[in-house]
Amino acid sequence: IMVETVFDTLNAKAALFAIESFFEDAEISLPIIVSGTITDLSGRTLSGQTPEAFWYSICHARPLAVGLNCALGAKDLRPYIDALSRVADVPVVCYPNAGLPNEFGGYDDTPESMAEVLGSFASDGLVNIVGGCCGTTPDHIRELRRVIDGVAPRQIAKPPARCRLSGLEPLTIG
Numbered sequence: 001i002m003v004e005t006v007f008d009t010l011n012a013k014a015a016l017f018a019i020e021s022f023f024e025d026a027e028i029s030l031p032i033i034v035s036g037t038i039t040d041l042s043g044r045t046l047s048g049q050t051p052e053a054f055w056y057s058i059c060h061a062r063p064l065a066v067g068l069n070c071a072l073g074a075k076d077l078r079p080y081i082d083a084l085s086r087v088a089d090v091p092v093v094c095y096p097n098a099g100l101p102n103e104f105g106g107y108d109d110t111p112e113s114m115a116e117v118l119g120s121f122a123s124d125g126l127v128n129i130v131g132g133c134c135g136t137t138p139d140h141i142r143e144l145r146r147v148i149d150g151v152a153p154r155q156i157a158k159p160p161a162r163c164r165l166s167g168l169e170p171l172t173i174g
Contacts, residue, residue, distance in 0.1 A: 001033075006045065007037050007039055009049055033064050034063045035093060039071055052087050056087070065091040065128065066093070067084070070097055072097065074109065082126055085125075094129070094131075095132050096118075114144065119147035
């Protein structure tokens with residue numbers, strides 16, 4: 001289950017609570033991915049949280065992965081993905097728009113330019129999962145796959161002391 005394009009963390013927390021309540025009632029469990037969105041170059045969600053604060057607000061849900069999507073183009077997401085990758089002890093996902101919408105409602109990032117930027121995120125060890133949001137096409141995804149083929153995934157960070165002291169074990173994948 002994916003709770004995505006989160007711009008208001010309180011709403012995301014309500015969604016995570018509802019999902020967990022359903023899981024308990026149905027006696028099931030499924031992986032959850034949570035993806036926030038940075039709404040402008042302030043580097044914050046619409047509700048005012050930095051990527052680090054976003055992570056600490058939702059990490060109790062023990063998501064399979066956490067990331068950022070939508071809003072800004074890949075190039076402008078770099079510092080925010082970098083910040084998130086430093087604190088998250090789960091895989092990091094990034095699937096931005098193909099740039100910001102232009103005056104005609106289209107998106108101007110070419111498959112090559114978007115793949116180059118996301119490829120640098122991968123080669124610099126910032127992400128585990130990449131893709132595209134608004135304005136991306138199959139050509140964007142094909143080029144992205146070509147660029148990241150063979151790149152090692154991000155190493156999962158050791159959980160912060162706060163999480164270790166809570167008694168929660170970090171989620172391990174693979």
